[in-house]
Structure formats: structure tokens, C-alpha cells
Amino acid sequence: MTNFASGITLATTASLIGDVARANILCALSGGGALAAGELARHAGVSASTTSGHLAKLVDAGLISVLKQGRHRYYRLASPRVAEILETLMGAADLGPTRHRPVGPRDEALRNARSCYDHMAGRYAVALAEALERAGFVHLSDEAGTVTEAGSAFFDRLGLDFHAGQASRRPLCRCCLDWSERRFHIGGRLGAALLAYAEREKWVVRLPGSRALRVTRAGEAALAGGLFECRQVTSDAGSLPASRLPRAMRGRGAIVDRGG
Amino acid sequence: MTNFASGITLATTASLIGDVARANILCALSGGGALAAGELARHAGVSASTTSGHLAKLVDAGLISVLKQGRHRYYRLASPRVAEILETLMGAADLGPTRHRPVGPRDEALRNARSCYDHMAGRYAVALAEALERAGFVHLSDEAGTVTEAGSAFFDRLGLDFHAGQASRRPLCRCCLDWSERRFHIGGRLGAALLAYAEREKWVVRLPGSRALRVTRAGEAALAGGLFECRQVTSDAGSLPASRLPRAMRGRGAIVDRGG
DNA sequence: CGGATGCTTCGGTGCTCGCCAAAACGTTCG
DNA sequence: CGAACGTTTTGGCGAGCACCGAAGCATCCG
Structure with missing residues (x-):
């Protein structure tokens, strides 16, 4: 009954990031570099065709932008704001009560x-x-x-x-x-x-x-x-x-x- | 092959927010008040049982906290950081290329x-x-x-x-x-x-x-x-x-x- | 030109996950 | 007590969507 539109807005953006393959793509791009679709497919761990679909959605949402060069297409984050959003979400990882170890010594x-x-x-x-x-x-x-x-x-x-x-x-x-x-x-x-x-x-x-x-x-x-x-x-x-x-x-x- | 853990971390948090019902719940709570499960069910637009499941997940992830009082259970955001995360994601709504009207005069x-x-x-x-x-x-x-x-x-x-x-x-x-x-x-x-x-x-x-x-x-x-x-x-x-x-x-x- | 490479589109399959109704649990009240 | 209420648990259903392989476009090479 109340702020309905806000919830949908929030959900569409979040669910876009909320897929593991897409999240991996965004993580790979969060360094700031531009990567080709094939490389991103390897990062995401899914096939090239699946990756292509994900990339289209991300571009459509304005999270990433594409630059075609020859027979390659290079994708990168659309703006610093996107990187900021990703970092903010990453920072939410340790909100979990006790079970989550402190972001782990991984990587x-x-x-x-x-x-x-x-x-x-x-x-x-x-x-x-x-x-x-x-x-x-x-x-x-x-x-x-x-x-x-x-x-x-x-x-x-x-x-x-x-x-x-x-x-x-x-x-x-x-x-x-x-x-x-x-x-x-x-x-x-x-x-x-x-x-x-x-x-x-x-x-x-x-x-x-x-x-x-x-x-x-x-x-x-x-x-x-x-x-x-x-x-x-x-x-x-x-x-x-x-x-x-x-x-x-x-x-x-x-x-x-x-x-x- | 690379930062795999990061992608999963990112995806789990984002997919949690990326459901319309849960996003509506979070939006309803983002004002800072504590709401009972029943009220949240109405805000989310789903049944009480479904809402209960959503609330359990959100609590489990540390996004919201619960306070039981009599036969009611009051839920609220776990910390200001959660509100910050939500606002950041809301701000991403206008990243879309041209189609999105400027957040609309809604509400x-x-x-x-x-x-x-x-x-x-x-x-x-x-x-x-x-x-x-x-x-x-x-x-x-x-x-x-x-x-x-x-x-x-x-x-x-x-x-x-x-x-x-x-x-x-x-x-x-x-x-x-x-x-x-x-x-x-x-x-x-x-x-x-x-x-x-x-x-x-x-x-x-x-x-x-x-x-x-x-x-x-x-x-x-x-x-x-x-x-x-x-x-x-x-x-x-x-x-x-x-x-x-x-x-x-x-x-x-x-x-x-x-x-x- | 024809073949190789990079990427996208198309169809079809499978599985996750959100959903509800019914039943169980806990609390308050008469 | 038992009835009413709020909330959670359980079971089963259905749709959305991520996934892949094959085919279709582009581009670069010999």
C-alpha cells in the first residue's frame, strides 16, 4: 500500500547484481579495466552465450558500458558510482551475526x-x-x-x-x-x-x-x-x-x- | 579463475535484497521504525507465511534484527549501515541510459x-x-x-x-x-x-x-x-x-x- | 574468397526459489 | 481452561530464469 515503487526499484537493481555469474563479471570489472566478453566468460565461469546475455542485461541497466573494437567488445564499469555501489555491498558481507569469519584471509x-x-x-x-x-x-x-x-x-x-x-x-x-x-x-x-x-x-x-x-x-x-x-x-x-x-x-x- | 569468493559474497548479499517482497520489507523499515511481521506482510504484498520466511533470511544475513514483545515480533534494520546500503542502491536507479524517467514524480x-x-x-x-x-x-x-x-x-x-x-x-x-x-x-x-x-x-x-x-x-x-x-x-x-x-x-x- | 575467431541470437531443458494454504506453536484474554 | 490472535513451520505447486549447444552475424587473416 505504501512506497511500492521504491521496493521494485531497489529489487531490480539488486537482483541484477544478485546473480553469481553477473556478480563475478562485475567483480572482474571493478578494478577499472576493460575486458572482452570472452575473458569475462572465463571469470564468470559460464559459457560464452550465457555471458553474452548477462552482459546485455548489465549494459541495459546502465551498470556497464561497451566499446566495440574490431571483432572484440570491451566492457567496463559505466561510472565510478557503480564501483562505489559494489564496494558498499561488499562491505555488507560482515553484517552476518557470528558465523561469518572476518572476511577471511582469502585472496x-x-x-x-x-x-x-x-x-x-x-x-x-x-x-x-x-x-x-x-x-x-x-x-x-x-x-x-x-x-x-x-x-x-x-x-x-x-x-x-x-x-x-x-x-x-x-x-x-x-x-x-x-x-x-x-x-x-x-x-x-x-x-x-x-x-x-x-x-x-x-x-x-x-x-x-x-x-x-x-x-x-x-x-x-x-x-x-x-x-x-x-x-x-x-x-x-x-x-x-x-x-x-x-x-x-x-x-x-x-x-x-x-x-x- | 580469479576472485571467486568476492563474486559469491557480492551475489548473496545482493540477491537477498533483489527480491521484490524483501525489498519492500526493507523499504518499509528504512524509515528507521520497528514494524511487526503482520504489518510487513501487508507492505510486502505477500502472505504472512511467505513474509515469515523472508524475515528469517534477512535476520540470518544480519540485515535486520528482531525484538519479540508479547505475541508480536518487531523487526527493524540492524544498523545505519544497512540504511546506507539501501540508499546507495536506490541511487543506482537512474544509471539506466535514457528510458528511465528521473525517478518519477511518484510518491x-x-x-x-x-x-x-x-x-x-x-x-x-x-x-x-x-x-x-x-x-x-x-x-x-x-x-x-x-x-x-x-x-x-x-x-x-x-x-x-x-x-x-x-x-x-x-x-x-x-x-x-x-x-x-x-x-x-x-x-x-x-x-x-x-x-x-x-x-x-x-x-x-x-x-x-x-x-x-x-x-x-x-x-x-x-x-x-x-x-x-x-x-x-x-x-x-x-x-x-x-x-x-x-x-x-x-x-x-x-x-x-x-x-x- | 574461404576459414578461423569473437560474439550474439535462438530453442529447449532443468532447477531454484518464491508463493500459498493448512497445520503447529506461543501468547493473551475471557 | 478454551478461544482468538500473531507468527512460524511444513508440504506441494508453479513460474521465472540461468544454463548450454547449435546456428547466425560480424571481423580479421591468408
Whole structure:
């Protein structure tokens, strides 16, 4: 009798994501890359024809977009908002009462570092966000993401182009709740610029066929202190080698490229 | 072959919401109130026995919680995070390419003002948020929600208790993208305190059996200027009668209680 | 051209899952 | 007590939909 339309709206969107094959497709695309239909079929674990039907539905709903190139058709997420929706739903996994183990230690590489549409997530991204916060370049408390003046100058000096798309309605610095770490990482235009910079500087390299990222020695070093040598010290001016590195980055779990 | 677990996780959560009956149940609960199983059955449009099965699944997944009282069982959303997930999914409705009309003028009352778990949404909430921003009490740009010092003092003077639960991890001022207005309204602890205050001051009254809120004359007056007489003027100090009221609040659509 | 590759459309099959009615359970009231 | 009410459990039914293989279009290659 009441808000009937709302329920149907909600259900159509959710049921679209609620199929295992389609969910696998969306997960495969959530790294931000564009994949061909055949690759997606392998990711989804179903036949090519079935996959084709799923892709048509997803395109029709506006969740993904297609780009035809030669005899291939490349699919990718339609917008950052879709990635956001997926992350939000992933974060709901631990709502279950007690039985669900804490998201499990599964997929160690994914937990360590991954791309989330066009920015970074995982341990490395969270550590980076917190390091930037400690340095006084961004302010992340209470889900409020702002870039300080010092931060703006610093990013400019690095040649980090986060002004692109300024006119668009996309937020500059969105705080995402990282679903594996349950702490914040940086999204928005700044997050996208950070990932682009990290790739250019070879801090991280994409692992083919996955949204996982491999953190290089350079990336680890950048986080450890090299990047922030010019930082504004907030509390003390002591040295900050590995001891200031977030615990997660020192543990056995961190995947670090051996040279290069 | 890759992140298989992620896809299943995503699909199980989404398919749970992806059923029309369950989605209707969640929508009915998204106002923040607790409803008995029978009422939910009517909202869902299915029989009591079917509803019972749905409710069991939702409880099992941790999306809703149950409180048994006498021979009734009252169900409500398990946490604000669930409401957030639902709103995010609702916001995905307009992703569809062109065919979808802009969320439609359906449910005028809901578009005007509604409760969203424990805070307000809709035209009135958006107008309120923007008025608070103009007054310099909060800062909402770029999805970053912060309360200014002037705002903190102002809210304290009003007796608006947004410090409750400060120790918890819940954000103080979360910026929600309003799915009907596509602009920001205020959630988080401040949002909850604002709704409580608005109800106490009779700015809004809950419409029974719905998440819609009716805006009273007092509520309209508060927004129009009475509330902000002590505001810090940002640009000019001119008068601000109806002309500064957001357009949406002046139109024919706004439902205003006649003397209450 | 003809054959290979990538993707989509078409028909047909099977199974999951939402649905209801009836019965069982628990609570409140007369 | 027993009757009335609210809710859950059980059993059986039916429809929707995901799935596959084969055939139909495109595109690139020799």
C-alpha cells in the first residue's frame, strides 16, 4: 500500500547484481579495466552465450558500458558510482551475526593492494591515506575528506594532476570505507590521481587478469618516508623509518616485488 | 579463475535484497521504525507465511534484527549501515541510459520529506542542509561533511545533542547523496540529532505507516529564517524571506501542514 | 574468397526459489 | 481452561530464469 515503487526499484537493481555469474563479471570489472566478453566468460565461469546475455542485461541497466573494437567488445564499469555501489555491498558481507569469519584471509593479494575502479584500496591504500593524513596533507576524520593547502601545494609539486575534471560533480577526495581493512582509503579525483601517479612512478604494478596490485620496493620506500621528506611534521621531528610504517605493511602478508 | 569468493559474497548479499517482497520489507523499515511481521506482510504484498520466511533470511544475513514483545515480533534494520546500503542502491536507479524517467514524480510525500533510518532525507532535508551550509555552520562540499566551530556552538545553544555516541565509530556528519533530489543531505550523528530535534520542535511529524514526514508550518518557518536569525552571514546581510528559500520548497509540491 | 575467431541470437531443458494454504506453536484474554 | 490472535513451520505447486549447444552475424587473416 505504501512506497511500492521504491521496493521494485531497489529489487531490480539488486537482483541484477544478485546473480553469481553477473556478480563475478562485475567483480572482474571493478578494478577499472576493460575486458572482452570472452575473458569475462572465463571469470564468470559460464559459457560464452550465457555471458553474452548477462552482459546485455548489465549494459541495459546502465551498470556497464561497451566499446566495440574490431571483432572484440570491451566492457567496463559505466561510472565510478557503480564501483562505489559494489564496494558498499561488499562491505555488507560482515553484517552476518557470528558465523561469518572476518572476511577471511582469502585472496591475500587482493587484501594487500588492489585497484577500485580508478583508485587504490587494500592495506597499501589505507596506509598511504593514513600517512598523508599524518603528514597534514589531507584530513580524513569522520568520513570528511579535504585536502589542506599544504597538501594541495605538495601534490602540485609532485605533478599529481587532481584538478582534471574539477568542473564535474565528482568529489575531490572521497573517503571510502575499505571493505577488507575497515578503515578509510582515498577515492574521488585525488584517489584517481594517486593511482595514476603510483603507476607512473612504478610504486605498484597491475597483476594481469586481476584487480590485485603488486607493491614494488619503490612503492614501499615511498610510503616509508621518501615521499614525505618534505612533510610538515605535526608532533615530533624524529626519524621515521620502518617503525612508523603501519603494522600491516611490515607483516609477513605484505607482498613486495623483489627488485623493480 | 580469479576472485571467486568476492563474486559469491557480492551475489548473496545482493540477491537477498533483489527480491521484490524483501525489498519492500526493507523499504518499509528504512524509515528507521520497528514494524511487526503482520504489518510487513501487508507492505510486502505477500502472505504472512511467505513474509515469515523472508524475515528469517534477512535476520540470518544480519540485515535486520528482531525484538519479540508479547505475541508480536518487531523487526527493524540492524544498523545505519544497512540504511546506507539501501540508499546507495536506490541511487543506482537512474544509471539506466535514457528510458528511465528521473525517478518519477511518484510518491510526492516521500520526495518532500522522509526519514532515512534515523535522519531526514528529501527536499526538506536537502534544503535544511544547504541552509546550514549557507549559514556557515557546516561545510558539505565534495562529500566532506564537517561542523564548523560556529556550528558546534550553535547546535549546543539549541540543545541539539550530537555528541551522543561520540566514542562510537559512527561519523559525526555524513553527507548522503539524496536519491530523490540528487543533492546532499546530512546523516551521521548530526543528522540523527537534527531529526530528533525537528520532531521535538514539531517541525516535522511522522506519517503513520510510511517513512514520509509531514513538514509543519513551524518547520517551514524555521527553515525560512527563524532558525538562522543568529547566523553568520557569509556574503550579504540582506533580508532573506521566501526568496532565499530553495525553489523546491516554494513550489506547489511541498506538502505543508495547515496549522499544526 | 574461404576459414578461423569473437560474439550474439535462438530453442529447449532443468532447477531454484518464491508463493500459498493448512497445520503447529506461543501468547493473551475471557 | 478454551478461544482468538500473531507468527512460524511444513508440504506441494508453479513460474521465472540461468544454463548450454547449435546456428547466425560480424571481423580479421591468408
